Amino acid sequence: MTDRRTTSALPTRWPIVQAPMAGGPDTPELAAAVSNAGGLGSLGCAYMTPQEIEATAAKLRSLTSQPFALNLFVRADAPDDPAATARVSPVLAEFRRELGLPSPPPSGRAAPEFEAQLEAVLQIRPAVFSFTFGAPTRAQIEALHARSIAVIGTATTVEEAVVLAALGVDAVCAQGAEAGGHRGTFLGAFEDGLVGTITLVPQIAARVQVPVIAAGGIMEGRAIRAMLDIGAAGVQLGTAFMTCPEAGTSEAHRAALATAWRTVVTRAFSGRPARGVRNRFSEAFAAVEAAPFPQQQGLTRDIRAAAAAQGRADLMQLWAGQGAPMGRALPAEELVALLVREAGLAT
16 A cells, blocks of 8 residues: 555445445445445444344345444543433423323433443454544553454544544544534544535545545446545445335335435434434424433434334434435445446546
């Protein structure tokens, strides 16, 4: 490799990553289809127990012999704040009444511990491990490397990318402000990490000696080519794959993506900033401070589940990137092939 900044760390034919989307949109079927098409399929395992991670990875391995990635949140959860529960409870109680749910909500299961989840990843030995929300220790990254697992960390600022590179990651995923779902910011205020992808990528590429993977607002081949031209070694697309038939995206969510001209970064659903379609639920927390993550996530779990079951897009968690209306409802293998042609990667 003559220049690590522009040499892809991906063990795949094409420099295209299907973003991990924990909580439903990504499935073993979607990840397998992307990997089989020459990209890197990913599974978001953040909410899974170690046993669930092992079972889901086994399902994925039954569908593809190609490389894939497993993704986790590097968590540093704060204790629940009773004052925050009291603050948000009146808002949530009204939504529960509307959905026919009891109040207070049933208690949810405890959040999985990152260390136990990581041990499962080490046992599974995927080709790639990616992470967000923070950074593993150097020893944990070395343990992954000892199993021949490439490591990709998420950065929303140059400062975060420098930290990750110093820890020994194999590539940095530069998450631009346009990206859907949770923000990966772990240093400073999340507002400081709302940098557009086209600005963030070349700044990070100029500061770190590892490949940079561009993420955020990338929906078609022209955007892929633009990212490669400004210094990215690869691209990561999430929202673009959410309308594939293999995705676990609900029908109400798919319909919302088609007209998602307005998205918002909100703490309403989980307590952590995340980009999604603006709706009644997110608007309710424009004036009320949400509880911290993952406390808010636990407090809204029953509401989110009931809203999804009832197809209530006004109350659902509808993660979406800013390019959502540009989505194409193609099988994942066909979409990867189209992206490759559009970006001129096959020539």
